[in-house]
Amino acid sequence: MMSELGLFCPNCGNAVERGQWRIAQGESRELEGGRKNVLCNRCYFDQFELVKLNEKGSIQICSVCEAICRKNKWVDKKEGLEEEMISEMIEEGLEIQRGVKDISWGFSLENIDKKTMHVNCEFEGNARDREVVEKRIVEIKIVREICDICRKKSGGYYSGEIQIRASSRKPTKVEKNRSIEIANDVANRRKLLGDRNDFVSKIVEKKEGIDIRISTSKLGQKISKSIVEELGGSVSTSETLLSEDRDGNKIYRIAYLVRLPAIIIGDVIDIRDGKGPILIKSTGDVLKGIRLASGESYKGLVKDEKFNRIQHVSNVGKTSIVSIDDTYSMQILDPESYHPITIARPTFIGPNLKEVKVVKTEEGVYVLPNE
Secondary structure, eight states, X not given: OOOSSSOBOTTTOOBOOHHHHHHHTTOHHHHTTOGGGOOOHHHHHHSOOSEXXXXXXXXXXXXXXXXXXXXXXXXXXXXXXXXXXXXXXXXXXXXXXXXXXXXXXXXXXXEEETTEEEEEEEEXXXXXXXXXXXXXXXXXXXXXXXXXXHHHHHTTOOXXXXXXXXXXXXXXXXXXXXXXXXXXXXXXHHHHTTOTTOOEEEEEEETTEEEEEESOHHHHHHHHHHHHHHHOOEEEEEEEEEEEOTTOOEEEEEEEEEEEOSOOTTXXXXXXXXXXXXXXXXXXXXXXXXXXXTOOEEEEOOOGGGOEEEEEGGGOEEEEXXXXXXXXXXXXXXXXXXXXXXXXXXXXXXXXXXXXXXXEETTXXXXXXXX
């Protein structure tokens, strides 16, 4: 067969048609040796590779927390991260055949075992006006290591601690547990924002309270502030010199002293204003409670030295109601002598109660809400 252009395939000797020559003009590698190197379609596609790529790769995954090392930095595992990294890995080593147009590709993952993953790739493109599809398999080795954060955690690393204490008393179990919950909640929120360096390292029980060891000073600030906002009290800081780095910079360990208020929820206190005891219902910057003599609400600021603690509601006793005379008075049994006594009836006492919790002070006997 005679070629219109006088061109013949150097492999098989067949004529190269006009369309093949026109298309081949964009293929510089074929033209480097002159027109004699233009292959016919059959020979061209016999040795054709749509793409070249690295068929092996590896991913580092933390054996403890499943974090993934990406560009020499550990990041928390999240949905789609593995696929995103594999896509980047393949694209970095991907070389597309010259002259190919409209290239596109996709892949699916296949777990072979705990250490090996296959990436099944499919590439599509247009070469010499022909749609070409190629399938390739990339083998990914999964390397299990321990990330920097898990290594710090396992070694008990901490850069500061939050010391939970209380004024003129010891923190209650409820306060200690809530402080730990707040610390973990704050650390988890910061982790979700991408701060992997922020974590609670350890909880240390002390006679006077608890110490919450934390990894960064910024985390210590936020946890301390959150605890005081909810439970009340104040924060003070102190520093201890640990060492110096290679550049001579001093490294300190910071202690955040959270001093919880003397008053807690459930305390019955007298603020010495002549209106009788108050049952505390809410603490913080402002105290809220109920006046036991009348049932009226209380809201205000109380300094530690300006009140008397009478009793906590968990330790009060009960007594029987003898009668409810009217809206303003009632008879109960004295909790010590068991003689009937008449007291003011607060608004929180309903008509059908048979017994109530009571506290007895030098000023008299007061009933508490049956909550």
